[in-house]
Amino acid sequence: MVDITASPFNLDPEGVQWVGSTLASMDTRAKVGQLFHLAAMFPDPAAIDRDNAVAQPNGYMLRGMPAEQVVGLHRHLQSTASIPMLLSANLEKGADGLIAEGTSFGSPMQVAATGKVEHASHFGIATGREARAVGCNWGFSPIVDIQFNHNNPITNIRCFGSDVDTVADMSEAMIRGMQSQGVAATPKHFPGDGVDDRDQHLVTTVNTFSVAAWDASFGKVYQQQFAAGAKSIMVGHIALPAYSKLLRPGIADEDILPASMAPEILTDLVRGRMGFNGVICSDALSMVGYTIPMARRRALPLSVAAGIDVLLFAVDYAEDVQSV
Numbered sequence: 001m002v003d004i005t006a007s008p009f010n011l012d013p014e015g016v017q018w019v020g021s022t023l024a025s026m027d028t029r030a031k032v033g034q035l036f037h038l039a040a041m042f043p044d045p046a047a048i049d050r051d052n053a054v055a056q057p058n059g060y061m062l063r064g065m066p067a068e069q070v071v072g073l074h075r076h077l078q079s080t081a082s083i084p085m086l087l088s089a090n091l092e093k094g095a096d097g098l099i100a101e102g103t104s105f106g107s108p109m110q111v112a113a114t115g116k117v118e119h120a121s122h123f124g125i126a127t128g129r130e131a132r133a134v135g136c137n138w139g140f141s142p143i144v145d146i147q148f149n150h151n152n153p154i155t156n157i158r159c160f161g162s163d164v165d166t167v168a169d170m171s172e173a174m175i176r177g178m179q180s181q182g183v184a185a186t187p188k189h190f191p192g193d194g195v196d197d198r199d200q201h202l203v204t205t206v207n208t209f210s211v212a213a214w215d216a217s218f219g220k221v222y223q224q225q226f227a228a229g230a231k232s233i234m235v236g237h238i239a240l241p242a243y244s245k246l247l248r249p250g251i252a253d254e255d256i257l258p259a260s261m262a263p264e265i266l267t268d269l270v271r272g273r274m275g276f277n278g279v280i281c282s283d284a285l286s287m288v289g290y291t292i293p294m295a296r297r298r299a300l301p302l303s304v305a306a307g308i309d310v311l312l313f314a315v316d317y318a319e320d321v322q323s324v
Contacts, residue, residue, distance in 0.1 A: 001271045008231040008278045022083060032324045034058045035304060036311050037086065037281070043069040045076045052080060054318045058310065059086030059138070067099040067134050074135030088138035091178070092158060094123075095130035102130050108143060109157040112170050120160075120170040124177020124185075132182045139178055140234060144171045144187040144221050151197035159194065168221045172228045179229065187225045189236030189283055190270070191243070191259050192218030200237045200289035204258050211242045223274060232279035233270070235260050235308065237289030243269055257293055260285075266307030281310040285320075297323040 004011045004019060011019065026034070033055025040048065040060040051057060060077060062070060077085050089095075095102030105111070105123050112120075124142075131139060145155045147162040160170040175185040189200075191214070196205040209217065222233070237258040244256045247264035259265040260282045270276045282303060283290075290299065300311065300323045314320040 001267070002277055006277055008229045029055050029321070032321050034083065035309070035324060036314055036317070036321070037061060037088065038317065039063075039313050040073060040077075043073045045073070048073075048077060049080065051317055055321050056082060057085075057317075058083075059088060061088040061090070061140070061312075062098055062136075063089070064097055064100055064102070067101050070099050070134045070136075078135075086138045087136050088140060089131060089136050091127045091131055091136075091139040091141045091183070092143060094127050098131050098136055099134055103127075107157040108160045108170070112160040112166055117169050117173045120173035121177045124174035124179075125181060126177075127174075128178035128181030128183040136183060138184045138186065138232070140186045140188060141178070142171045142174045142185065142187055143189070144168075144225060145189060145193040146217055146221065148194050148217075149197055152194050153197070153199045154189070155194040164217050164220060168224045171221065172224055175225060175228055175230050179231065184231035184279075186232045186234050186281060187222065187230055188234035189238065190218075190222060190233050191236070191238055191240040191265060192221075193236060193238060196238070200258075200283070201287045202289070204237055204239060204289040204292050206239045206241065209240075209242060211246055214240065214242060219274070222276075226274060226276050226278075230278060232281055232310075233276065234281050234283055234312075235266065235270075236283045237287055240265055240269075258289060260290060260308065261293065261299055261303045261306050263306040271307060279309045280307055282308050282312045284313050285311055286313050286315055296320070300324050 036057040038057045038060050040062050074087055089098035091097050093107055094105035096104040105126055111123050143159045145159045146167050147155045147159055160167040178185045192207050195207045198205045237260050239256050239258050241256050244251055244264055247268045
């Protein structure tokens, strides 16, 4: 259901040929490795080499560390990779999410409080420019959740607020700014946090909006980001019962899964109804919200079959690769 010649990929014939020939050269284990995006919390080339011995992942997410270490780690990663790697970071407040010397531009709530969309554009440009300078090409931001519940433990100052149009416009400006600097943006956390008062790090959470309410809020925000050319989205361990029931008539409440493993949400809604053509990445698969519904060895292949393109992090990489 993905067209690599269309937005947001827009590959030319040479790019299409590279994708085809690269894919044709890969065996099953290599393809499974490319589904995983791992974490490199410390500058440890030996640990990366051990991962590569299992199967080369599609890349690594780094946390804030000195720029010299980030550059050195990125050089090692790319020099040992048979397929160029995606190198990511949580760029939620600025490039300080990747490099210690990076600029902390401000929280999304602070940017939104200015009332000026151009500041969100500057936010994206500055963040993308600094991250790209040290090798990062994929940013896990902006957070496009909407603050509907003040007790929600995830959103708060991490999102652009409670007004749908403000969240949509600020997010679009940040995405365009980041991607103008060569860093793919990732609006998150689909289908939308900010409704439940629980934390998906600790439990599977629920977006309880009706279909009409979701379409007018989270759906509107995401559709605007898709139109703006967002290259990827991050899907949370958040159930969306109203849409699961609409798209799977008769589904029992106990069979409704979080979006990160629900085919009716990932394939029918995101790909089908909304027409998203980019990369669908899961949120961190070490979260309890992902592991509650079923055993991990069952959940991982189910997520891939449901429509997840990138599995974010592993608990035991060799075991997770074998499960898939």
